[in-house]
Amino acid sequence: xxxxxxxxxxxxxxxxxxxxxxxxxxxxxxxxxxxxxxxxxxxxxxxxxxxxxxxxxxxxxxxxxxxxxxxxxxxxxxxxxxxxxxxxxxxxxxxxxxxxxxxxxxxxxxxxxxxxxxxxxxxxxxxxxxxxxxxxxxxxxxxxxxxxxxxxxxxxxxxxxxxxxxxxxxxxxxxxxxxxxxxxxxxxxxxxxxxxxxxxxxxxxxxxxxxxxxxxxxxxxxxxxxxxxxxxxxxxxxxxxxxxxxxxxxxxxxxxxxxxxxxxxxxxxxxxxxxxxxxxxxxxxxxxxxxxxxxxxxxxxxxxxxxxxxxxxxxxxxxxxxxxxxxxxxxxxxxxxxxxxxxxxxxxxxxxxxxxxxxxxxxxxxxxxxxxxxxxxxxxxxxxxxxxxxxxxxxxxxxxxxxxxxxxxxxxxxxxxxxxxxxxxxxxxxxxxxxxxxxxxxxxxxxxxxxxxxxxxxxxxxxxxxxxxxxxxxxxxxxxxxxxxxxxxxxxxxxxxxxxxxxxxxxxxxxxxxxxxxxxxxxxxxxxxxxxxxxxxxxxxxxxxxxxxxxxxxxxxxxxxxx
Numbered sequence: 001x002x003x004x005x006x007x008x009x010x011x012x013x014x015x016x017x018x019x020x021x022x023x024x025x026x027x028x029x030x031x032x033x034x035x036x037x038x039x040x041x042x043x044x045x046x047x048x049x050x051x052x053x054x055x056x057x058x059x060x061x062x063x064x065x066x067x068x069x070x071x072x073x074x075x076x077x078x079x080x081x082x083x084x085x086x087x088x089x090x091x092x093x094x095x096x097x098x099x100x101x102x103x104x105x106x107x108x109x110x111x112x113x114x115x116x117x118x119x120x121x122x123x124x125x126x127x128x129x130x131x132x133x134x135x136x137x138x139x140x141x142x143x144x145x146x147x148x149x150x151x152x153x154x155x156x157x158x159x160x161x162x163x164x165x166x167x168x169x170x171x172x173x174x175x176x177x178x179x180x181x182x183x184x185x186x187x188x189x190x191x192x193x194x195x196x197x198x199x200x201x202x203x204x205x206x207x208x209x210x211x212x213x214x215x216x217x218x219x220x221x222x223x224x225x226x227x228x229x230x231x232x233x234x235x236x237x238x239x240x241x242x243x244x245x246x247x248x249x250x251x252x253x254x255x256x257x258x259x260x261x262x263x264x265x266x267x268x269x270x271x272x273x274x275x276x277x278x279x280x281x282x283x284x285x286x287x288x289x290x291x292x293x294x295x296x297x298x299x300x301x302x303x304x305x306x307x308x309x310x311x312x313x314x315x316x317x318x319x320x321x322x323x324x325x326x327x328x329x330x331x332x333x334x335x336x337x338x339x340x341x342x343x344x345x346x347x348x349x350x351x352x353x354x355x356x357x358x359x360x361x362x363x364x365x366x367x368x369x370x371x372x373x374x375x376x377x378x379x380x381x382x383x384x385x386x387x388x389x390x391x392x393x394x395x396x397x398x399x400x401x402x403x404x405x406x407x408x409x410x411x412x413x414x415x416x417x418x419x420x421x422x423x424x425x426x427x428x429x430x431x432x433x434x435x436x437x438x439x440x441x442x443x444x445x446x447x448x449x450x451x452x453x454x455x456x457x458x459x460x461x462x463x464x465x466x467x468x469x470x471x472x473x474x475x476x477x478x479x480x481x482x483x484x485x486x487x488x489x490x491x492x493x494x495x496x497x498x499x500x501x502x503x504x505x506x507x508x509x510x511x512x513x514x515x516x517x518x519x520x521x522x523x524x525x526x527x528x529x530x531x532x533x534x535x536x537x538x539x540x541x542x543x544x545x546x547x548x549x550x551x552x553x554x555x556x557x558x559x560x561x562x563x
Contacts, residue, residue, distance in 0.1 A: 025217075025295030035296040038073065038175070042215045047074035047174060054078065055156045063104045063152055072098050077176060077214065079109040079169030080155070083148055083435040090433055090440035090499060091490055093472070101437045106150040108133075109172035110162060111208075114182030114200045115143035115388040121165045122375045122386050128158055129368025137371055138444075139364040141231075141428055141477060142179050142221075143388040144172060145371075148435050171208050175216045177286060180204065181235070183225035184358075184387035184395050188350040192226045193241060193249045199278040200224055206279070213286055217293035218301040220286060221258075223390075224251075224278070228510050229342040230390050231478060233257050233265040236303040237285050242335040244272045251278065252335055255285055255315060256307025259475035263515050264304045267312040269319070271329035284324040292318070339511040339549070343391050343464075345425055346418055347404055355404050356387075356397045359416035363429040363447040363469070364392030373414040381407050392428050423454040426464035428478070432471040432488070439471030441488035441499040446526055453530040458537050465537060465550045469501075480515045481507040483550045484533060491523045499526040505536070505562055506554030517554055519562045536562060 023031040025039065034040040041047075050070050058066045071082060082102040093101070110125060117125070125145055129137040132154045133147035140146050150158070162168055171177060180200045187195045203222070207213055223230040226241030232254055239251035251273040257266030273281050289303045307315055320328050344358040361370075378386055378396055381403055387395040394416060399407045408418045417424060427450070430436070432443030447469040454461075468482035479485035485507055491500030501524050504516025524532045537550075539561050544553050554562065 026292050028291040039295050041069055041073045047077035048214050050074040051078055058152050059156050076173035079172030081107045083107045084437045093440050108147045108150045109144045111168055111172045111179045112143050112388055113180045113204045115184045117386045119375050119378050119384045121167055124161055124165045126368045126371035135367045137366050137368055139388050139392050141390050141392050144179055175218050176214050177220050181223040181230045181390050183227045183229050184389045190351045194226050194275050196224050202279050216290050217295045228337050231509050233513050234259055250274045256304040258302050258304040259480050261473050263480045267307055269312050269316045272332035284319050337510045341509045355399045356395050357418050358395045359411050359418050360393055360420040360424050363427055365444055377410045421455045422461045422464040423451045426466040427451050429469040430471055430476040441471050443469045443471045450529055457534045480504050481509055485516045491525055493525050506551040508551045512551050519559045522563055
């Protein structure tokens with residue numbers, strides 16, 4: 001084809017090469033060249049190798065001897081992040097360079113897959129806190145315990161003590177399979193049909209530290225529980241108990257959940273997974289993420305983006321292909337689920353006739369001293385089993401029925417309440433500006449104070465209203481799935497920038513699964529939180545219908561009622 005350029009003269013029309021879609025860094029499509037600095041770092045050296053340098057070089061040379069590529073990258077594969085330097089205000093979070101934000105101390109996460117601890121392990125965790133972490137210990141909503149103020153010089157000895165009792169920090173962070181959430185009452189609940197603890201242990205023992213899975217596109221979160229007591233919709237891989245009409249009890253498979261700045265619930269694949277196939281199916285999904293996950297942009301590298309683009313039908317087809325499982329999985333209709341996740345707070349009978357007691361630390365903040373006292377209580381009542389939960393709570397198992405009341409009082413005496421107010425029961429908080437380099441506002445202290453305020457202001461509250469306080473948009477405290485989710489940011493009051501929160505309302509899990517509603521322009525200064533939460537709670541109490549939850553009321557309320 002030609003076009004006229006001037007009278008009597010023609011020139012050929014430029015031909016355009018068809019545009020090719022930009023590669024997403026998917027290994028299965030041959031895109032092996034790293035497309036960002038994080039992928040380059042993982043290609044340069046498997047992050048698991050950094051342990052050798054920590055033990056052989058950095059623990060002897062101190063903080064100044066650490067290679068920056070290890071410090072802000074590969075250390076995560078061994079549960080280590082630099083913590084925030086004290087005194088840096090939230091407005092500087094996105095402005096300063098990493099080296100300006102870094103303190104010379106570390107946050108360390110201890111893996112507790114399934115939330116399971118023996119009394120010996122609990123004492124070891126407590127002792128490390130007191131000796132090496134300035135008595136810090138937070139129970140996280142990933143069933144970990146998290147330390148602060150860790151010196152690099154002490155890391156090898158901490159590892160030695162943890163590993164001597166069967167604990168570790170390997171792949172507690174990083175682009176790899178992180179801690180596997182499990183029911184804190186697995187193996188003891190009267191309502192449980194299948195205890196997947198052996199499979200959770202097998203996943204940990206076989207695949208944590210497996211170099212074929214240590215370089216995933218991003219973090220990879222797993223939840224496996226018969227009971228609906230874990231936030232299964234917000235994990236990359238989740239299994240929840242389900243009965244097949246012909247095959248019997250097994251699990252319902254969900255993939256591709258995650259919150260943060262692009263919140264998405266996981267999608268059901270519509271398949272039934274037997275207990276015997278559980279580990280193989282987990283491995284297949286994990287390999288798909290490794291091979292097909294997007295590696296070009298970190299902001300699109302979570303599994304949820306691949307699942308969104310493919311859809312559940314295609315994802316299932318790939319999972320069942322010869323490259324992965326090589327066989328079909330049985331179809332499964334959606335099983336029934338309760339309205340809310342089970343939090344296990346209070347006294348509950350076990351399947352063996354003993355009792356477990358669920359207690360609520362305030363927003364997950366405990367200490368080495370408190371954990372040591374908890375071990376004392378466990379020993380007094382003959383218990384060798386303590387559990388952490390995905391809701392920042394603790395459970396004491398195996399208490400004889402005739403000693404339950406006494407145990408509840410002993411737990412109360414050390415600050416662990418089995419009969420908490422609805423506010424204390426349902427409030428969570430992330431690490432916040434005290435230690436986290438991403439945070440913009442304080443969370444732990446503000447949430448603790450908020451609980452105390454609300455217990456005085458609205459003591460008549462008769463149902464838990466979950467309040468999740470997060471220091472930044474990353475939603476580590478699952479902001480968007482709380483009744484009241486508070487996302488930290490700076491807000492302007494009288495011309496001045498102060499700590500505050502964007503408010504999400506009416507989120508939920510399980511049968512009430514929804515992302516929180518954002519009323520237009522609804523932002524609250526940190527100092528006004530008590531006033532705001534009291535106001536919206538009283539409107540709910542006055543306007544609810546019989547049996548109506550806070551979340552359901554929010555989604556039908558006029559926007560002005562939410563402000």
